[in-house]
Amino acid sequence: MSTAAARLGPWGGAPAERLAALRIVLLGTAVAYLLVRLPVFLDLGTVGNRTFDPVGLANVLDRPLGVGAVNVLIFATVALGLAATAGAAYRITGPAFALGLLALTTYRSSFGTILWFDSLMVLHVLVLGLAPAADAWAVDSRMRSRRDRTPAAAGLRYGGPIALMAWITVVTYVVAGIAKLRYGGWSWLDGDTLRNHVAFTAARADLLGGRVSPVAGWLVRNGWLLAPFAAATVVLEFGAPVALLRGRWRNGWVLATWLLHVGIAASMFVVFHWPLLGAAFAPFFAVERVVESSWASRFVGRGLAPGREAAYEGRTDQGAS
Amino acid sequence: MARAGRWIVGLAITAALLAPVALDRDGFPLSTYPMYATSRGETIELVTARAIDADGRPIRLSIDDLARTDDPLIARSQLRRQAAADPDALCRAIAERSGAATVTVVREQHDVLARAEGEPSVLASTTLAECDGP
Numbered sequence: 001m002s003t004a005a006a007r008l009g010p011w012g013g014a015p016a017e018r019l020a021a022l023r024i025v026l027l028g029t030a031v032a033y034l035l036v037r038l039p040v041f042l043d044l045g046t047v048g049n050r051t052f053d054p055v056g057l058a059n060v061l062d063r064p065l066g067v068g069a070v071n072v073l074i075f076a077t078v079a080l081g082l083a084a085t086a087g088a089a090y091r092i093t094g095p096a097f098a099l100g101l102l103a104l105t106t107y108r109s110s111f112g113t114i115l116w117f118d119s120l121m122v123l124h125v126l127v128l129g130l131a132p133a134a135d136a137w138a139v140d141s142r143m144r145s146r147r148d149r150t151p152a153a154a155g156l157r158y159g160g161p162i163a164l165m166a167w168i169t170v171v172t173y174v175v176a177g178i179a180k181l182r183y184g185g186w187s188w189l190d191g192d193t194l195r196n197h198v199a200f201t202a203a204r205a206d207l208l209g210g211r212v213s214p215v216a217g218w219l220v221r222n223g224w225l226l227a228p229f230a231a232a233t234v235v236l237e238f239g240a241p242v243a244l245l246r247g248r249w250r251n252g253w254v255l256a257t258w259l260l261h262v263g264i265a266a267s268m269f270v271v272f273h274w275p276l277l278g279a280a281f282a283p284f285f286a287v288e289r290v291v292e293s294s295w296a297s298r299f300v301g302r303g304l305a306p307g308r309e310a311a312y313e314g315r316t317d318q319g320a321s
Numbered sequence: 322m323a324r325a326g327r328w329i330v331g332l333a334i335t336a337a338l339l340a341p342v343a344l345d346r347d348g349f350p351l352s353t354y355p356m357y358a359t360s361r362g363e364t365i366e367l368v369t370a371r372a373i374d375a376d377g378r379p380i381r382l383s384i385d386d387l388a389r390t391d392d393p394l395i396a397r398s399q400l401r402r403q404a405a406a407d408p409d410a411l412c413r414a415i416a417e418r419s420g421a422a423t424v425t426v427v428r429e430q431h432d433v434l435a436r437a438e439g440e441p442s443v444l445a446s447t448t449l450a451e452c453d454g455p
Binding site for chain 1 (some may be wrong): 335339347354356360361362363369385390395396402405429
């Protein structure tokens with residue numbers, strides 16, 4: 001990014017390519033998640049109504065959807081997600097995919113267990129779906145650039161949604177920290193609660209025919225190891241705002257938080273896919289540089305309007321001034 | 322959008338994110354994120370099932386046999402609710418999915434620390450239903 005763009009400020013302006021890169025990375029990850037978990041989502045069409053306990057938007061339903069409606073919702077959402085990731089008819093597919101994902105994940109959480117690991121993904125996709133994320137590296141921007149050679153100008157138009165996604169990540173972790181002290185109390189920090197959670201998760205999986213982490217038993221036997229881990233967890237959650245400082249503070253927090261999720265996955269086989277795949281943290285970084293410097297640039301690069309660098313020459317939209 | 326408008330949007334979204342905390346009400350996608358937050362005791366109570374094959378040998382039921390899911394969190398919730406509603410129907414469904422000769426649906430209480438260390442862990446067990454396979 002040019003120095004002109006950098007002058008827009010760390011959370012002020014951003015080039016259109018950054019928001020476009022986030023569209024590709026985050027929406028692509030969300031679509032991949034839907035496809036990988038397709039059997040689970042398809043199974044939602046065949047569950048009995050005895051366990052239906054609607055949350056959020058699903059409260060408009062008084063009974064579960066039929067198989068056909070669930071399947072239409074799933075495949076329409078995937079199709080919209082693919083189109084939105086490519087940036088095709090984004091003003092329609094972006095919001096529509098976000099709403100479809102919200103509806104689908106809300107419905108999935110309406111059978112007695114709220115699946116918290118989907119929340120941050122949905123919130124990020126809602127922001128992206130309503131943002132002008134197809135002004136670069138998109139089918140839309142290619143078609144537009146044939147008519148209008150003026151490149152998209154960097155500014156708050158693109159930086160605002162990115163800052164909002166970063167802020168949502170930060171607040172989410174702080175809320176998780178508040179929950180630990182609110183529901184668990186200060187004793188959460190001594191490690192016994194965490195040890196019991198590891199043991200509980202392992203026992204639950206074992207008794208229900210699931211897979212048990214091979215390190216769970218060792219961790220329970222050496223529970224003293226979990227005390228610093230518990231304290232570090234709470235410090236990281238309440239310390240999330242340091243990620244907004246960028247530089248080493250951001251890098252350190254993101255790395256430590258990612259390792260925290262790796263630890264959770266290894267010890268409890270509980271996978272928070274959004275942070276584990278890096279999607280939760282992507283808004284903190286200039287992700288367009290990754291795309292520009294990789295093989296992907298051969299594909300998306302053709303979509304760059306001529307003189308894209310001019311977009312970085314300090315021109316901003318009205319809100320950037 | 323004007324700067325004031327952006328601030329209003331930012332503040333509104335922050336308020337929405339914090340609303341579950343203020344109201345102490347979990348939801349989706351706005352949540353209190355209570356996972357792993359509550360004090361967790363050293364016991365677990367859940368509904369599960371035991372099965373034997375046609376030769377009378379015990380067989381291990383998979384999580385898919387038990388609850389048609391691969392997530393233990395969902396499985397526990399489903400089994401609890403289905404057992405409360407109709408344990409015999411749950412038993413028949415498990416027997417059909419697993420192909421076992423006999424299935425017994427039980428509510429059990431275990432010492433999770435003992436279980437994690439590979440030691441005997443059953444503290445209590447109640448049979449809810451028993452049925453033959455297809």
